[in-house]
Amino acid sequence: MARIIVANTEYKVPSNLTIMKALEYLGWRLKRGVGCRGGFCGACSTIYRMKGDHKLYTGLACATKVEDGMIIAQIPISPANKKSYNIDSLKAQPNTILELYPEVARCISCNTCTKACPQDIQVMDYVQAALRGDIAKAAELSFDCIMCGLCATRCPAEITQFNVGILARRLYGKYIAPKYKQLEKRVKEIEQGKFEDELSKLTKASKQKLVELYAARVREEVKR
């Protein structure tokens, strides 16, 4: 059993539980601060300290095991500065991110965001990349972000990092990432109805015919 402190009260819980399961074990019915239960949705941000340790730790309640001496508080939502924009009317220019989130220029490189990130993302480095207009790097570094908001609650410059990151990824996806010409070509062919005849033949074919066709299909050579 592990002793944990929740809402200033000490409880004993089995030590093989995650924080989320421990809370449910204690009888809480979680409505906020709970989501996929698999470490992907970022809904269950949690902060905690260990008794006798000055550090403030962060984690996802669904993916962090309870430990003896944990003092736990959940952060169900993180108030965020979220700008609305039409991605089609933006341009991927050096100042684009600053135009929407000028507070990025308040970053003092203290690295607190990186320390807070349960995904081990180099948050400060992507904020810095965004500041210097390197959208591609900001997108790449922030790729694993699940928008739990812990960085934004800890930032002394009051930046909402995760919204900066998703803007960088949107700009990257729309304007910077290389376009696949084959894909564009194929989409056009589909739109022009090039495969309609073939497809209708298939949908009308008998089961027997389908089996034959499948067995006789042309395979692409695997190049090594």
Added chain:
Amino acid sequence: MAFVKLTKSKKNIQFREKVIELAGNAVIKCYQCGECSGGCPEAGAMDLLPNQVMHKIQLGDESVLHANTFWICSTCLVCSTRCPKGIDIAKVMEALREIVLRSKQSYLTLDSLEEDDLKEIPQIAFVSSFKKQTQ
């Protein structure tokens, strides 16, 4: 010979002590030669000249916090390099900025920035301005 005590109230002394804590005690050495104000490129736009600011700090006069002097100061350091008493006047200006910013007031607010400026002005200016002028 008797000295006249110019700074009487506790509040004034506390203010002067706060400035000294942030900028060092050289501020008390100022003898009003005016070299700082003479060299300051922005003196014309200031409602108190740098040497006047120094005097008010020596007196512990908190009204100096309402002057625009330290907001208009761009930390070019001409005053600091020319001061015959070796006072880092730019540092004193920083102390005044910090005192105001730490009392949760800003000279500049981010939502007042104009769209054209946000498009055009380089990062270097935003970073320094936000650092010196926003809380």
Added chain:
Amino acid sequence: MTEKIAYYPGCTAKSYAKYMDSTARIVMKELGIELVELDRWNCCGTVYGLADDNLYSQLAPIRNMIRTLENGFDEVVTICSMCYNTLARANDLFKSDKEKADRLNAFMYKEPDYEGNVTVLHLLDLLVKRVKFQAVKEKVTNPLKGLKIAPYYGCTLLRPREISIDENIEHPSILSELIFALGGEPVEDPYMTECCGSYLTVKDKHLVADRTNKIVGSMQKRSADIIMVSCPLCQFNLDRRQKEVKALNPAFHKVPIVYFTQLMALAMGVDYKKLGFQDHYVDPVPILKKRGLIREKKKVAAKIAK
């Protein structure tokens, strides 16, 4: 053999002033030095934090010192004057104040402790002390003959005295020497060490326009063709704010503002189309053509292809 040196470009040299960065790399390569950009770096903070009790603003520059060591170097060179000033001063503070140094080290995360063993250089420092202007002169194939260049130092290269790149902080001469080496004619003006208004350009741009009027106006009265700077913010203020100056002073004539690395590249025979003059508000091309420094000839183009 090419010498390698760690290079800290700075945020603005990656965007607004990207041609300051690219021309610096070209000319240094020509001079036998490869600028190796740090693989990880953060904004230097742009202005040195002056308040005694505020160590937050020293974290950014010191972190870059650690990155320099992580990249296997013990000196780092930068082209931006403001970056130079902030990095060098923070580094000096770190070396001179043990107590603050310890507190800064304690705050860092996974970084190893820093011991103050990195040297910060400005590119001009490197040119003066190691490369020497004579070597620059020898690489000049397109001397800037007849071009009257006003050097503009601004603040951060010179003040405070401890980090000044020139011994004489009131009347420096390094940029003039560089201009001589490039074959140009320096036009020294009392305003060459005065502040352009710096970050006031965000909140009080009228003050910066007024400064620009005085600085550029004075240099123009001395018949300067072009003004040479080493800082992206000086360049922005003196160049872009000329828009606003016209309203203040109808008699004002525009003067182009260029980086010293752009002029070095031009003098070393680099195609002017690669120097980024198209990004300037006041186009330097007409005056350079007038002085015969830009010739649309094959000879110059061949040099670039090489």
